[in-house]
Amino acid sequence: MTRILIIALNVFVCTTLAAQKKNKIALELNYGCNGNFFVRSYEEVSPFSTKNFFNKNFLGTIGGIEMKYDLNKKSRLGFGYARSINSKEISYTGNYIGVQIRDWHITHTDKFFQIFYEKDFSKKMSFLKYHGGIFYLRSNQQEILIKDRPNGGISYEERNYKNSYLEEGGVFLGVQFSRYIDTKFELGIRTRIYFLISTVEFNNLTLTPVLTYHF
Numbered sequence: 701m702t703r704i705l706i707i708a709l710n711v712f713v714c715t716t717l718a719a720q721k722k723n724k725i726a727l728e729l730n731y732g733c734n735g736n737f738f739v740r741s742y743e744e745v746s747p748f749s750t751k752n753f754f755n756k757n758f759l760g761t762i763g764g765i766e767m768k769y770d771l772n773k774k775s776r777l778g779f780g781y782a783r784s785i786n787s788k789e790i791s792y793t794g795n796y797i798g799v800q801i802r803d804w805h806i807t808h809t810d811k812f813f814q815i816f817y818e819k820d821f822s823k824k825m826s827f828l829k830y831h832g833g834i835f836y837l838r839s840n841q842q843e844i845l846i847k848d849r850p851n852g853g854i855s856y857e858e859r860n861y862k863n864s865y866l867e868e869g870g871v872f873l874g875v876q877f878s879r880y881i882d883t884k885f886e887l888g889i890r891t892r893i894y895f896l897i898s899t900v901e902f903n904n905l906t907l908t909p910v911l912t913y914h915f
Contacts, residue, residue, distance in 0.1 A: 724770040725915045728780075730890060731763035732908030736786045737901065739808045746845070750852070753790050753844040756808045760786030762906050768818065775819040778831070782812040784904060790844075797852050801844075809840040810904070812894075814872070827888075829876045835894065837903070839866040870896040870903065878910060886912040 735758050742754035764782030771777055786808045792801040816833025820826045838861045845855040861867055872895065878888025887910070894904040 726768040726770075726776075726912050727915070728766040728768060728778075728910055728912045729764075730766070730782075730908040730910045732761070732906065734760050734762040734784045734786070734907075735905040736760055736784065736808065736810070736903070737905075738903055739786045748847070749845045750848040751792060751846040753788075753792075753806055753846075756786040756788040756806060758786070760784055760808075762904075762908060764812070766814075768912075774823070774826070775817065778814075778816045778818055778833070780812075780814045780816070782814065784810045784812070784906075792846065794846070794848050794854075796849050797847070797854065799846065799848075799854050806842045806844060807840075808842065811838045811840075812836075816872070816874075818876075827877060827879055829878070830874070831876070832871065832873045834871055835869070837868040837870065837896070839868075841866065868896050868898045868903070870894060870898065876910065878912060884914050886910075886914070888912070 736756070737758075739756040739760075740758050744752040744754050746752055762782055762784035764780055766778050766780030768776045768778040787805045790801055790804050790806055792799070794800065812835050814833055814835040816831050818829050818831035821828045821830065840858065840860040843857045843859065845857075847853050859866060872892050874890055874892035876888055876890040878886045878890075881887050890906075890908055890910050892904075892906045893902065894906075895901070896903045
């Protein structure tokens with residue numbers, strides 16, 4: 701999956717450089733909210749510990765940057781990166797062990813590397829677009845396990861790609877509404893749904909304002 705993304709990125713960069721002279725390139729920034737289905741799927745009950753903190757809040761934030769290349773007047777090829785964060789504030793005081801957690805935020809971070817195809821709904825509705833593509837995902841998960849008993853202890857772990865090989869792949873679909881606010885800038889709003897093929901489950905639902913600059 702990583703090699704495929706590297707090859708696709710090289711192709712996209714070469715295409716971008718070649719197209720700059722024709723003013724077919726657009727840079728897009730987005731930031732908004734996300735709903736992460738995965739962060740509510742943990743099983744926190746365990747016979748090996750008395751209290752676990754794995755789950756985070758369903759609602760979080762997501763932001764990213766994308767580059768688009770016009771294939772024609774109605775369609776585009778895009779490549780992008782996005783980062784989402786879901787957290788949860790936790791507090792805990794031990795009964796047997798000397799541990800106290802006060803207003804601590806435990807987080808889950810996802811990094812999306814995306815390639816997609818975008819098209820206008822019609823010539824008269826160029827302000828409304830739909831798109832779909834593939835993505836490669838790497839996660840960073842914070843987890844706390846507490847054995848609140850005599851001779852117990854606490855385990856704080858941050859799992860990621862380097863130490864736990866947390867990576868997934870999937871597809872996404874989206875719809876975007878945007879309008880020109882001058883000759884170069886567009887302002888709009890976009891929603892996307894992400895589905896993990898590797899685990900056969902929905903991962904993320906996003907809603908983000910979008911600012912686009914046309915070179």
